[in-house]
Amino acid sequence: MLTIENIETFYDKVKVLNGISFTVAEGKITAILGNNGAGKSTTLNTILGLIDDQPEKGTILYQGLPIEGRETHRIISLGIGYVPEGREVFEELTVKENLLVGAYQRRDKRAVKEDLERILTWFPALKDRIGQMAGKLSGGEQQMLAIGRALMNKPDLLILDEPSLGLSPRLVTEIFGIIKEINKQGITILLVEQNARMAFQVADEVYIMENGRFVRNGPAVELESDEDVREFYLGIKENESIKGYQRYKRKRTWR
Amino acid sequence: MISQLLVNALVAGSIYALIALSMSIIYKASEIPNFAQGEMAMFSTYITFILLSVLGWPFLYALAGTLVFAFCLGFLFEFIFIRRAKEPNLLGFIIITLGFQMVLYGLAGWKWGSDQRTFSLPFSESEVVFQTESVVLTEHNLASIVLAILVMAGLYLLLEHTNLGLAMKASQQNVRAAKFNGIPTNRILGISFGISSIVGAIAGVLVAPISTLDPSMMWDPLLKGFAAAVLGGMKSLHGVVIGGLLLGLVENLFGFYISLEFKSIVAFAIIMLVLFIKPSGLFDKHYVRKV
Numbered sequence A: 001m002l003t004i005e006n007i008e009t010f011y012d013k014v015k016v017l018n019g020i021s022f023t024v025a026e027g028k029i030t031a032i033l034g035n036n037g038a039g040k041s042t043t044l045n046t047i048l049g050l051i052d053d054q055p056e057k058g059t060i061l062y063q064g065l066p067i068e069g070r071e072t073h074r075i076i077s078l079g080i081g082y083v084p085e086g087r088e089v090f091e092e093l094t095v096k097e098n099l100l101v102g103a104y105q106r107r108d109k110r111a112v113k114e115d116l117e118r119i120l121t122w123f124p125a126l127k128d129r130i131g132q133m134a135g136k137l138s139g140g141e142q143q144m145l146a147i148g149r150a151l152m153n154k155p156d157l158l159i160l161d162e163p164s165l166g167l168s169p170r171l172v173t174e175i176f177g178i179i180k181e182i183n184k185q186g187i188t189i190l191l192v193e194q195n196a197r198m199a200f201q202v203a204d205e206v207y208i209m210e211n212g213r214f215v216r217n218g219p220a221v222e223l224e225s226d227e228d229v230r231e232f233y234l235g236i237k238e239n240e241s242i243k244g245y246q247r248y249k250r251k252r253t254w255r
Numbered sequence B: 001m002i003s004q005l006l007v008n009a010l011v012a013g014s015i016y017a018l019i020a021l022s023m024s025i026i027y028k029a030s031e032i033p034n035f036a037q038g039e040m041a042m043f044s045t046y047i048t049f050i051l052l053s054v055l056g057w058p059f060l061y062a063l064a065g066t067l068v069f070a071f072c073l074g075f076l077f078e079f080i081f082i083r084r085a086k087e088p089n090l091l092g093f094i095i096i097t098l099g100f101q102m103v104l105y106g107l108a109g110w111k112w113g114s115d116q117r118t119f120s121l122p123f124s125e126s127e128v129v130f131q132t133e134s135v136v137l138t139e140h141n142l143a144s145i146v147l148a149i150l151v152m153a154g155l156y157l158l159l160e161h162t163n164l165g166l167a168m169k170a171s172q173q174n175v176r177a178a179k180f181n182g183i184p185t186n187r188i189l190g191i192s193f194g195i196s197s198i199v200g201a202i203a204g205v206l207v208a209p210i211s212t213l214d215p216s217m218m219w220d221p222l223l224k225g226f227a228a229a230v231l232g233g234m235k236s237l238h239g240v241v242i243g244g245l246l247l248g249l250v251e252n253l254f255g256f257y258i259s260l261e262f263k264s265i266v267a268f269a270i271i272m273l274v275l276f277i278k279p280s281g282l283f284d285k286h287y288v289r290k291v
Helices: A040-047 A072-077 A095-102 A109-122 A139-151 A169-184 A196-202 A220-224 A227-232 A244-252 B002-030 B037-054 B059-082 B090-112 B139-161 B163-173 B175-180 B185-210 B219-232 B237-257 B265-277
Strands: A002-011 A014-024 A029-034 A057-062 A080-083 A157-161 A188-193 A205-210 A213-219 B128-131 B136-138
Touching (some): A002 A040, A014 A029, A014 A040, A014 A205, A014 A213, A072 A080, A095 A109, A169 A188, A205 A220, B002 B136, B002 B139, B002 B163, B002 B185, B002 B219, B037 B059, B037 B185, B037 B219, B059 B185, B128 B139, B163 B185, B175 B185, B219 B237
Parallel strands (some): A029 A188, A029 A205
Antiparallel strands (some): A002 A014
């Protein structure tokens, strides 16, 4: 569905993405894992055309169509929904207005109304606060609003950037349940996460990113049993004998 | 006497409010104080004059033609000059608007000369619609108040009940988020400039009959409108309307009770006071911008 080939992205003169390639298979959940500053969000921003004049190199194909270098609103109109890191709801607009902004590209007014009703039944907390300013909502409610807003675009591909950020463990579980549910409705999902545990629970395919390139990738079930991934991303130590410098050295040889 | 003062205050306030609104629409959308606003309005007023007096169009057609012209002028100003600015900062934008102001001023002076013309509108300054012992309401007074109300109602409907208005509000709050929700933010900004220019043009048409039609006719009203916008809070549309009305009131009371000569200074005194006491204006909410 989405194929990224050899993307290089620069901030000013600093190369942030080092020629990364990956694919998002239709109907699946693909997750990109990595620490702060690994380049995960930059990858998403590059796909969505949110960084001016980037990528410098590489191609991005969405359903066979090259979209690199296009304006963001044109990319969105192809049927992509985006839930950004930190939610970015319109704080001075009501919940309803926020959801309607998500449907800006759609011209089928009646269907938009129906979708609005449907999405509100998925998120009952939003239904009770339909007329309130989005800035007044709690973090979890804002996250749901951001997801609902992206769904209003009737996307075939939903892209989420750190949906677990800043939420309580109970809410994180709830949000990931929702993501799984959305995927079951036939929407392909590309997920960026720091919370590896949760990501492994829902994802079909996992890519691990460090310093602007992928160091490991594969089906979630396979990667989950990889010793290094278990140790460095899931925090499970099986072999106590490797410590300190040796461990660092082993990790370093990944690249 | 006091009731006549109130009428005058309301009329002046309506015009200030329109100019303040036109500035505020652009400032909200882009944080650019558009100093070309007055000259854009002046230029559009000349178009009304030509359509009306030279080509002999009926007033309503001439007004419609003016509004179309004003919209294009605003839209093209954004498209040709503002959007081209590479790595723009506020100072750069201010210089661009000042430059555009001078271009328009020069063009008007060259094309239509600096001789002052009289302007015949269907609402005249001397025809009285309503009169009692203490109050005289002229056609122009009435037209100013009615047009201002119509513009405000129109803006309200646009912003609260249309998709375009929603897109404008969303883009004002968070351009990035507007983009990834599929809003063509550049086009929306251009349209905002166009709408602002329309509001300014209506103010220009109302100012021309009470001053004279010449290239510098908007200098004084623009500064008053700017003061009104600062007073109300540049980013609050209802705030700048109240700012305009307040300024009209204070100015007229000052002129009557204290000094007619120094009436014009009131606007500047108000700018200073607001900047000392509450720089964001009376009605603007201070909300912190996330980086």
